[in-house]
Amino acid sequence: xxxxxxxxxxxxxxxxxxxxxxxxxxxxxxxxxxxxxxxxxxxxxxxxxxxxxxxxxxxxxxxxxxxxxxxxxxxxxxxxxxxxxxxxxxxxxxxxxxxxxxxxxxxxxxxxx
Amino acid sequence: xxxxxxxxxxxxxxxxxxxxxxxxxxxxxxxxxxxxxxxxxxxxxxxxxxxxxxxxxxxxxxxxxxxxxxxxxxxxxxxxxxxxxxxxxxxxxxxxxxxxxxxxxxxxxxxxxx
Numbered sequence: 486x487x488x489x490x491x492x493x494x495x496x497x498x499x500x501x502x503x504x505x506x507x508x509x510x511x512x513x514x515x516x517x518x519x520x521x522x523x524x525x526x527x528x529x530x531x532x533x534x535x536x537x538x539x540x541x542x543x544x545x546x547x548x549x550x551x552x553x554x555x556x557x558x559x560x561x562x563x564x565x566x567x568x569x570x571x572x573x574x575x576x577x578x579x580x581x582x583x584x585x586x587x588x589x590x591x592x593x594x595x596x597x598x
Numbered sequence: 599x600x601x602x603x604x605x606x607x608x609x610x611x612x613x614x615x616x617x618x619x620x621x622x623x624x625x626x627x628x629x630x631x632x633x634x635x636x637x638x639x640x641x642x643x644x645x646x647x648x649x650x651x652x653x654x655x656x657x658x659x660x661x662x663x664x665x666x667x668x669x670x671x672x673x674x675x676x677x678x679x680x681x682x683x684x685x686x687x688x689x690x691x692x693x694x695x696x697x698x699x700x701x702x703x704x705x706x707x708x709x710x711x712x
Binding site: 489515518520526527529530533543544584585586589590591 | 607639
């Protein structure tokens with residue numbers, strides 16, 4: 486069982502560069518979310534999706550775009566990276582029947598210099 | 599708006615001692631409550647959850663938590679910890695049963711010493 490797969494695991498970007506963090510799940514889950522984890526701040530929700538074609542903003546959406554063209558994939562795009570986006574990013578998936586139990590990927594550690 | 603407070607950023611404890619990790623929440627609507635654990639360099643995994651019913655909830659690895667509505671708390675306990683319990687623990691809520699998104703606390707690092 487692959488579960489939730491995030492790529493890449495590590496990335497260094499220069500300020501102003503763009504990139505896409507990939508997230509894929511093979512459990513046919515309707516819900517997918519992106520969080521960022523920063524020291525002393527816990528995890529904060531960036532964007533989430535309740536199904537293919539449906540996305541919405543979380544607590545900290547500025548500087549990030551998402552789309553959900555398939556159930557399996559939920560990429561997170563940084564259009565113009567800034568040092569403030571240095572963080573560890575986690576993708577998670579779930580579905581209503583799990584009643585809050587989310588499956589997390591292993592994370593992507595992003596450094597913007 | 600909903601929020602979760604974990605006042606202790608780090609809790610050092612000796613092996614085989616009991617531990618309590620504190621969590622308080624605020625919400626104007628009913629919530630589901632969760633504890634997640636994150637081992638070093640890994641993603642999060644669910645320890646336990648409270649949805650309704652009995653206020654004492656048992657989870658994996660010998661952990662349990664008690665929901666206290668009057669004190670808006672959901673503290674995590676374990677009677678005897680092991681070195682392998684060293685990890686970061688996150689309390690979370692999903693407001694109004696909206697289980698598609700979670701609001702996390704800032705986390706508590708449980709550091710178990712021999």
